[in-house]
Amino acid sequence: MEFVKNYKDQLTLRQSFNDLASSTFGIQFEKWYKRGYWNERYIPYSFVVNNKVIANVSVNVLTLLLNGELKKAVQIGTVMTDDQFRNKGLSKTLLQKVFEDYDKQVDLYYLFANHTVLDFYPKFGFSRRKEHLFSKKLPIKQHDKTLRKIDLEKDIYLLEDYSTNRKPLSQTFSSLHTEGINFFHFLHVFSNDLYYDESCASILIYKVIDSDIHLFDCISKREVTLDEQIQALSALGENVYIHFTPDQPENYRVHPIDSTDDVLFVKTTSPCEFPHYFKHPVTSQA
DSSP: OEEEEOOTTOHHHHHHHHHHHHHHHSOOOHHHHHTTOOOTTEEEEEEEETTEEEEEEEEEEEEEEETTEEEEEEEEEEEEEOGGGTTSSHHHHHHHHHHHHHTTTOSEEEEEEOGGGTTTGGGGTOEEEOOEEEEEEOOOOOOOOOEEEOOTTTTHHHHHHHHHHOOOSOSSEEEESOHHHHHHHHHHTSTTSEEEETTTTEEEEEEEETTEEEEEEEEESSOOOHHHHHGGGTTTOSEEEESSOOSSGGGSEEEEOOOSSSEEEEEESSOOOOOSSOOOOGGGOO
């Protein structure tokens, strides 16, 4: 068994990594890689047997903006082990290797866990943090038809420009340096839900479910208020549910997230004060 990391440009290992991700989570990274969005901030830590990836813990190096303060962070993702090698402590060993590399470099680690591993991460000093959705009733307004659906092929440079040069949505809680993760979501999660708002010069990512709008991201290169950015959605539904943290979250209705999947766990290496009400942006979640 061999330990390897940061091997994205090694074809055999990358293909094996993709195979394990596909069998474990039903996801693939090859399109993301070939488009050039698998950058140096996404680093797999893996055990390999005969050129086959049999266990992995991935590192996403980024920055969080918490209550106006910048915090260096590692988001851990793609934690997976081949069925034949489970219950051998491989994930534990890989996590420890990550901690050895980053404990003196970052203020915190965090990850999102499903219901099958909620008891696993507290063993390593992670604690569960409660997230919330935010909502408000939309004003009645005629839609001014400034929204244009984005075509991933034709508008790829627009997406790259905005994602690279975006302004933080919130001083309360935002994620920075997440262009690579953003593009994974653009390509695989929200490819049919991307819109350009000409009136605000911003990109909106949303779905209309029943009579409500679920807003997953607003991407702008200039500072605009969230109220300004959602005006173009006012004729599409009765309420807007926001899947990230707005500034002044107390001005919104707050909905605790009670799901046992995608549960946020945090491990700090220095003092980090999280807002009382917050939602990690969906489009930068690994």
